Amino acid sequence: MLPVAAFSGEGEKERGVRIGFDLSSAALSFMEGEGIDAGFTADMTWGDDYFIIADAGYVNHIRTGPGYELSQDALYTRAGVDYSIYSFENDVIATGFRYGFSTYRHKGKNVLVEDDYWGDYRGIMPANNLRSHWIEGVFSLKTELFADVFIGWTLRGKVLLQRGEEENMEEWHIPGYGLSGQSSTLGFNFYIFYRIPF
Amino acid sequence: MLNADFFTIEDEEELEVTLEGVSVYGVGREDSLLYENADVGRISLLLDGNSEETGFVMQVGDMADTLTFHHTETPFLYSYECGYILHFEIKDYGYTTNFIDSIDVVRTKITHRYEKHIKVYF
Numbered sequence: 631m632l633p634v635a636a637f638s639g640e641g642e643k644e645r646g647v648r649i650g651f652d653l654s655s656a657a658l659s660f661m662e663g664e665g666i667d668a669g670f671t672a673d674m675t676w677g678d679d680y681f682i683i684a685d686a687g688y689v690n691h692i693r694t695g696p697g698y699e700l701s702q703d704a705l706y707t708r709a710g711v712d713y714s715i716y717s718f719e720n721d722v723i724a725t726g727f728r729y730g731f732s733t734y735r736h737k738g739k740n741v742l743v744e745d746d747y748w749g750d751y752r753g754i755m756p757a758n759n760l761r762s763h764w765i766e767g768v769f770s771l772k773t774e775l776f777a778d779v780f781i782g783w784t785l786r787g788k789v790l791l792q793r794g795e796e797e798n799m800e801e802w803h804i805p806g807y808g809l810s811g812q813s814s815t816l817g818f819n820f821y822i823f824y825r826i827p828f
Numbered sequence: 829m830l831n832a833d834f835f836t837i838e839d840e841e842e843l844e845v846t847l848e849g850v851s852v853y854g855v856g857r858e859d860s861l862l863y864e865n866a867d868v869g870r871i872s873l874l875l876d877g878n879s880e881e882t883g884f885v886m887q888v889g890d891m892a893d894t895l896t897f898h899h900t901e902t903p904f905l906y907s908y909e910c911g912y913i914l915h916f917e918i919k920d921y922g923y924t925t926n927f928i929d930s931i932d933v934v935r936t937k938i939t940h941r942y943e944k945h946i947k948v949y950f
Contacts (some may be wrong), residue, residue, distance in 0.1 A: 696911040741903045741912050743877060747857065751877035751914060755903045799905040 645675045646823035646827035648772070648780060652687070654820040665691040667805075671821060673712070681712040681724065689734070689805040695741030700755075704734030706806030712770065720825075721773040721781070728766040728789070732806045734761045736799065760794035762804045766817075778825040829873040829939050830897070830916070831903075832946045844869055845950060847888055855883030855894065877901045877914045877939065891927040895948075899938075906940060915939050921946075 651749055652669030659667035669687035677680050683707040693700045703787025712726030745751060765788070772782030793810045801811040808815040836845045847901040852862045854876070862884075863871060875897060876882040883896040898920040903912045918940040923931050929949040937944060 693908060695908055698905070698911050700905065700908075738903060738905065738912065743912050743914050744901065745863075745874070746879065747854065747874060748876040748882075749878055749900070751903075753877075753903055755905065755912070798902060799913065800907060802905075 646778075646825045647672060647674045648823040648825045650780075650782070650821035650823035652819050652821055654818065655687070659691070662663070664693055665689070667691070669819070671823075676711070678686055679714045679717075681714070681722075681726070682730065683712055685728070685806075687806060688778035689812050691803075697740075697744070698755075699722065699739045701737050701739065702734060702803070702805070704732060706730065706732035706734075706803035708766065708769070708806065710766070712768070717772070721771075723771050724769075726768050726770070728768060728786070729763070730766060730806050731761070731763045732804055733759070734805055735763050736796065736802060737796070755798050756816045758796055760797060762790065762793045762807060764790045764807050769792075772821075772823065778827065780825065781821065782823065783818065783820045786819070787814070788817055789814045829874055830918075830945050831870060831943065832895075832948050833944055834868070834872045835947050835949050837949060847950070849888055850922050851887045855885060855896075858885075870893055875899055875901070875914075875916045877916075886928075888927055893924045893926050893928045895928075895931065896922045904940065913940055918945075 650671040655667040655669045659665060667689050669688055673681045673683045687706045688702040696752045708730040710726055710728035713726040714722050714724045716723040735757050737757040741753050741755055743751040767787045768784050770779050770782060770784040774780050788807055790807060790813050802821040804810050804822045834845050834847055835842050846867055848867045850868050851864050852871055853860060876892055879950055881898050883894055885892055885894050893915040897918055899916045899918050902915045906913050906916045911915060918933055918936040921933060934947060935941050935945045
């Protein structure tokens with residue numbers, strides 16, 4: 631774990647590729663009972679103080695509400711570089727940036743629109759394929775629990791670059807980013823990693 | 829809702845007007861008035877999502893005219909909490925001219941936002 635006194639460069643730093651699983655997104659999806667949100671991350675040391683980061687995630691949600699069932703299938707990815715601002719052995723605090731991209735599809739089933747005058751409408755919302763992309767500034771911590779197993783978190787400040795145009799929804803959730811109506815937002819992820827040393 | 833504003837033309841100038849004693853009902857729904865003997869300068873009409881055509885009868889005194897709209901409908905998710913509403917697009921329209929002079933469709937897409945869609949001239 632991290633020492634109280636701050637210094638960097640001390641201790642032997644092992645190199646390798648870390649593969650991580652996003653525990654926070656998976657736990658949230660499980661608790662809300664909406665489906666699957668599986669996020670993975672990988673990072674690799676680059677020089678003494680840099681890491682190359684790549685994230686990928688798959689989302690399959692079914693949300694039910696008053697008079698509808700809405701399904702969403704999505705893939706998202708992020709890539710970027712982190713710079714270590716503090717390290718001790720294999721523990722690191724870093725800051726960096728990401729470019730994020732998401733491709734997803736919405737489809738509404740069992741749509742009910744109540745109408746006391748003409749009679750209720752029942753139908754579907756056709757599937758619509760969309761793409762969005764954004765950039766992030768990140769602040770992260772990774773610490774080694776025991777041999778080659780790490781835990782860590784990442785705090786993200788995100789700015790939406792392009793959200794895609796969904797004609798059939800006022801606002802929707804962009805996988806990997808957040809709500810489409812927000813031009814910027816914050817995010818937090820908690821990971822568990824395994825490092826493959828080299 | 830399809831929003832219809834009332835106008836008249838005087839000396840080539842378009843003037844907003846209020847009609848007195850207006851009653852409106854849907855074709856086939858004579859049993860249920862949308863407006864009953866009302867003084868209005870604008871009426872809001874809900875199109876039928878289960879049909880490609882919706883008609884309305886507008887009465888003032890002993891005179892009556894029928895407005896007919898041909899349209900398509902699309903479900904729109906207003907919010908996760910509230911669910912869906914319907915958006916419409918007017919494809920064609922017609923009307924009788926017992927007391928209506930003419931109709932001008934200024935916006936063919938009918939959404940949840942308040943907008944002016946048609947002008948009815950008397």
